Amino acid sequence: MVEALSLGYVGIFFGVAVAIGYLGGAWADRHLHTRPWLAIIGILLGIAAGFRELHRIVVAQRWRMKKQSNSPSERNLGDGLP
Numbered sequence: 001m002v003e004a005l006s007l008g009y010v011g012i013f014f015g016v017a018v019a020i021g022y023l024g025g026a027w028a029d030r031h032l033h034t035r036p037w038l039a040i041i042g043i044l045l046g047i048a049a050g051f052r053e054l055h056r057i058v059v060a061q062r063w064r065m066k067k068q069s070n071s072p073s074e075r076n077l078g079d080g081l082p
Contacts, residue, residue, distance in 0.1 A: 003061070010050075010054050010057055013050060013053050014047075014050035017047070017049040017050045018043055019046070020042075021042035021045045021046025021047075022039055022043050022046065023042070024042050025038040025039035025040065025041055025043065025045075026039045026042070
């Protein structure tokens, strides 16, 4: 259940990060008269933030899976390990 929630969070985070990047860039474009360049840069920064968060969650999930596979209670008794 927790894994499904964290995956849903990534989807929401991507959308929010891109939206915030665009809105921030569009606001700066209006004030600096650089339309559409800062909005495009904001979108790219939002996408980068989304991928960074995705990477963070994948690394954390791998760590949790590795930790669970190393715990004695999770080992299969028929695999020949002590």
